[in-house]
Amino acid sequence: MRGLTWDYLIRRVAMFFVTIWLGATLIFIIPRLAPGDPVAAMVSRLQAQAGYIENSAEMIEAWRRRFGLDGPIWLQYLKYMRSVLTLDLGYSLAYFPSRVEEMIVDALPWTVGLLTLATLMSFVLGNLIGALMAWRRTPGLIRNLLPLTLTFTSIPFFMLGILLIYLFAFTLDWFPPSGAYARGVEIGLNWEFIKSVIHHGTLPALSIVLTSMGFWALGMRGMMITNEGEDYMILAEAKGLNPFRVFWKYGIRTAVLPQVTALALSLGSIAGGSTLVEYIFAYPGMGYLLYQGIVNTDYTLIQGIVFMLILGTATSVLILDLLLPLIDPRITYERG
Amino acid sequence: MNATPTFPASSPAPPNGQRDDVVLRVEHLKVYYATPQGDVHAVDDVSFEVYRGEILGLVGESGCGKTTTAMAILRLVQPPGRIVGGHIWLDGIDLVRLSERELRRLRWDKISLIPQGAMNSLNPVLRVGEQIRDVIEDHEGRQPRKALKERILHLLHLVGLPSRVYNLYPHELSGGMKQRVCIAMAIALNPILIIADEPTSALDVVVQRVVAETLLRVKEELGISIILIGHDMGLMAQLADRVAVMYAGHLVEIAPVRPLFKTPLHPYTQLLIESIPSIKERKPLKLTEGLTHDLRNPPPGCIFQFRCPHVTEGCRTRRPMLQDVHPGHRVACFLYHEAVASGGTSPQR
Ligand SMILES: Nc1ncnc2c1ncn2[C@@H]1O[C@H](COP(=O)(O)OP(=O)(O)OP(=O)(O)O)[C@@H](O)[C@H]1O
Ligand SMILES: [Mg+2]
Numbered sequence: 001m002r003g004l005t006w007d008y009l010i011r012r013v014a015m016f017f018v019t020i021w022l023g024a025t026l027i028f029i030i031p032r033l034a035p036g037d038p039v040a041a042m043v044s045r046l047q048a049q050a051g052y053i054e055n056s057a058e059m060i061e062a063w064r065r066r067f068g069l070d071g072p073i074w075l076q077y078l079k080y081m082r083s084v085l086t087l088d089l090g091y092s093l094a095y096f097p098s099r100v101e102e103m104i105v106d107a108l109p110w111t112v113g114l115l116t117l118a119t120l121m122s123f124v125l126g127n128l129i130g131a132l133m134a135w136r137r138t139p140g141l142i143r144n145l146l147p148l149t150l151t152f153t154s155i156p157f158f159m160l161g162i163l164l165i166y167l168f169a170f171t172l173d174w175f176p177p178s179g180a181y182a183r184g185v186e187i188g189l190n191w192e193f194i195k196s197v198i199h200h201g202t203l204p205a206l207s208i209v210l211t212s213m214g215f216w217a218l219g220m221r222g223m224m225i226t227n228e229g230e231d232y233m234i235l236a237e238a239k240g241l242n243p244f245r246v247f248w249k250y251g252i253r254t255a256v257l258p259q260v261t262a263l264a265l266s267l268g269s270i271a272g273g274s275t276l277v278e279y280i281f282a283y284p285g286m287g288y289l290l291y292q293g294i295v296n297t298d299y300t301l302i303q304g305i306v307f308m309l310i311l312g313t314a315t316s317v318l319i320l321d322l323l324l325p326l327i328d329p330r331i332t333y334e335r336g
Numbered sequence: 337m338n339a340t341p342t343f344p345a346s347s348p349a350p351p352n353g354q355r356d357d358v359v360l361r362v363e364h365l366k367v368y369y370a371t372p373q374g375d376v377h378a379v380d381d382v383s384f385e386v387y388r389g390e391i392l393g394l395v396g397e398s399g400c401g402k403t404t405t406a407m408a409i410l411r412l413v414q415p416p417g418r419i420v421g422g423h424i425w426l427d428g429i430d431l432v433r434l435s436e437r438e439l440r441r442l443r444w445d446k447i448s449l450i451p452q453g454a455m456n457s458l459n460p461v462l463r464v465g466e467q468i469r470d471v472i473e474d475h476e477g478r479q480p481r482k483a484l485k486e487r488i489l490h491l492l493h494l495v496g497l498p499s500r501v502y503n504l505y506p507h508e509l510s511g512g513m514k515q516r517v518c519i520a521m522a523i524a525l526n527p528i529l530i531i532a533d534e535p536t537s538a539l540d541v542v543v544q545r546v547v548a549e550t551l552l553r554v555k556e557e558l559g560i561s562i563i564l565i566g567h568d569m570g571l572m573a574q575l576a577d578r579v580a581v582m583y584a585g586h587l588v589e590i591a592p593v594r595p596l597f598k599t600p601l602h603p604y605t606q607l608l609i610e611s612i613p614s615i616k617e618r619k620p621l622k623l624t625e626g627l628t629h630d631l632r633n634p635p636p637g638c639i640f641q642f643r644c645p646h647v648t649e650g651c652r653t654r655r656p657m658l659q660d661v662h663p664g665h666r667v668a669c670f671l672y673h674e675a676v677a678s679g680g681t682s683p684q685r
Contacts, residue, residue: 231453231455232457234451235458236459238443238444239470239474240445241470242440249459249462253462254460254461
C-alpha cells in the first residue's frame with residue numbers, strides 16, 4: 001500500500017502556488033491590455049456628476065498612485081504581487097472608500113452558504129435519481145416518475161427562478177422574493193435570524209437544485225448502465241447478495257467516482273457566485289457583487305472576485321487530489 | 337418438448353444404469369438470445385447430469401454456448417437472453433421455477449461461480465477480504481469480526497494465497513492471484529457445485545497448473561462437484577472425470593474421460609481430439625472453419641451435417657438424439673444409433 005508521501009505533498013502544494021501565481025498574473029495583464037483608462041473614466045464620471053472638478057489632472061495622478069497604476073509596468077507588477085501575497089485587493093474603483101476584500105468578506109459567506117448547500121443537495125439528489133433510473137430493480141412506478149424530476153433541466157435556471165418568484169413569492173406568498181434575510185432581524189446565531197436565512201434561501205437554492213440535478217442524474221445513469229454489464233456486477237448477482245448492498249457497494253460506489261471529480265470542480269467555482277440567480281433574487285453574494293463590478297467597470301472589484309475564483313478552484317483541486325486515492329484505491333499518490 | 341413433472345430427491349434410482357448420486361440434472365434446457373433478426377438458439381435442448389464430487393468438463397469451440405449454459409444454471413442469463421424451456425434440478429429443486437428471493441438465498445450457498453472474466457470480476461474499489469466477507473455475511477448473517485477474518489484467511493490459505501492478500505485491492509493482484517481469490521470466494525460457503533468458466537485461460541502455463549491443482553484439491557478435499565468449462569483438451573484430460581462436448585448449442589457427446597479420449601465417437605469430438613497439438617510429432621493442422629451455420633437458423637436434421645465427413649441423407653432430415661452407446665457413454669450420431677439397434681459393433685474411425 002502506498003501512502004501519502006512528503007514528496008507528493010510538496011509537489012502538489014507547489015503546483016497549487018504556481019496555479020495561483022499564473023492566475024494572478026493573468027488578472028494583472030488582461031485589464032492592462034484592454035482599451036481605456038479606468039481612472040480617467042472614473043474621474044470623468046465624477047466630473048459629469050459634479051459638473052466641474054478642479055485640477056482633475058492632479059487627481060488622476062493621485063488616484064493612479066493609490067490604485068498602483070503609476071510607475072513602470074514591472075514595478076506595478078511587483079507591487080501587485082506583494083499585495084496579492086498579503087491578500088490586499090485594494091480599493092474598489094466604483095465604491096471608492098470601500099476596500100475590495102471587505103466587500104468580498106461581506107458577500108462570500110452568503111454565496112458559499114447558498115451554493116454549497118444547493119450544490120451538495122443537487123449532487124446527492126441527482127446521483128440518486130440517476131442511479132435509480134439505471135437500476136433494474138427499481139419499481140416500475142418510480143422508474144416512470146423519475147424522468148419527470150428532470151424536466152426542469154431543460155429550462156434555463158433564471159427562467160425557473162422567475163417562475164418560482166411568481167408562484168411562491170407573489171401568488172402564494174410562501175417565500176420572500178428577494179434578499180438574504182428579513183430587515184430588522186438581529187444578525188447573529190439566533191433562531192430568528194437562521195429561520196429568516198433559510199426562508200430567504202429556499203427559492204434561490206431550489207432554482208439551482210432543480211436545474212442542475214439533471215446534469216448529475218444523466219452522468220450517474222450512464223455510469224450505472226455501463227456498470228450493470230461489468231463482470232463484477234454479474235458476479236455480485238451470482239453471489240446472491242442483498243440487492244441493496246449490490247446497489248450501493250457494487251453499483252453506486254464505483255459509478256460515483258467520476259462524479260466526485262466534477263463535484264470538486266463545481267464546488268471550487270462557488271467563490272464566483274451564481275450571478276444570474278443572485279441577481280434575480282437580489283441575493284447579496286459574490287455573483288451579485290460581480291454583476292455590480294461589471295456594470296460599474298469596477299476593475300479592482302472584478303479582479304478581486306476572479307482572484308477568489310482561482311483561489312477556490314485551486315484549493316478544491318488540491319483537496320481532491322489529496323482525497324481521491326482514499327475513495328478510489330486504483331489511484332495512488334504516485335506521479336501523475 | 338418433454339415435460340418431466342418433478343424429480344424428487346428421494347426418487348428411486350432412474351432406470352438404464354443411471355446413478356443415484358446426481359447433484360445437478362439439466363433437462364431439455366433451451367436458452368435463446370433475442371436479436372432483431374430472430375432468436376439465437378445459443379443452447380438448444382441440452383440435457384446432462386453432474387454427479388457428486390466429480391469434475392465434469394464442458395468443451396466446445398468458441399460461441400457454442402458453454403457460458404450461456406453455465407449462466408442459465410445460475411439463472412443469470414443476461415438480457416436479451418432468456419431461458420425458453422427446460423428444467424434445472426438441483427437437490428430436488430427446479431431452479432427454472434424459483435422466484436428471485438428464493439434464488440438469491442440459494443445462489444452461492446448451493447452453486448457458486450468462477451466467472452469467465454475473473455480478471456474483471458472483483459469489485460475494483462473493495463479489498464479482497466471485504467468481498468469475501470460480504471458473501472458470507474449476506475448468507476449467514478452478521479458475525480464476530482475476528483472469527484470471520486480467521487475463516488477468510490483460512491480460505492485464502494486453502495487456495496495457496498498469503499494472508500496479506502486479505503487487505504489488498506484487486507488491481508494489486510496478479511492474474512493468477514485474482515483467479516485464486518475467485519476460487520477462494522467460490523468455496524466460501526461450501527457449495528454443492530462450482531461452475532468454473534475457463535478458469536485458466538489468459539494465464540501462463542505455470543500459473544495454469546497451479547490453478548488447476550487448486551481446483552483438483554477443492555474437488556478432492558471438499559468433495560464439491562465442478563463443471564469445468566474450457567476448450568483446452570489437454571487440461572480436460574488431466575482434470576475432468578467426465579467430459580461433455582457441445583457443438584452449436586447442442587450436446588453431441590458425453591462420456592467418462594478415458595473412453596472419450598481413447599475412442600471418441602462423435603465426428604466432432606474426433607475432430608477436436610485430432611486437433612490437440614502434440615509436442616512429439618508435428619501433425620498438419622486440420623482446417624477447422626468453425627461454426628458453419630447461423631445459430632438463428634439451425635438446419636433440420638443433425639447440427640453437425642455441414643462439417644461431418646460421414647454425413648448421409650438421413651442426417652439432413654432427422655436429428656439424432658443423445659443416446660447411450662456404452663454404459664455412461666452417450667452420443668448424438670446415427671452412426672452408432674443404428675449399430676446399437678442392429679446389435680453390431682460400433683464403427684471405429
Ligand atoms: N447478448 C447476445 N445477443 C445475441 N447473441 C448472443 C449474446 N450473447 C451470446 N450470444 C450468442 O450465443 C452463443 C453462445 O455464446 P456463449 O458466450 O455461451 O459461448 P461460449 O461457448 O461460452 O464461447 P467462448 O468459448 O468464446 O466463451 C454465441 O454464438 C453468441 O453469438
Ligand atoms: Mg464462454
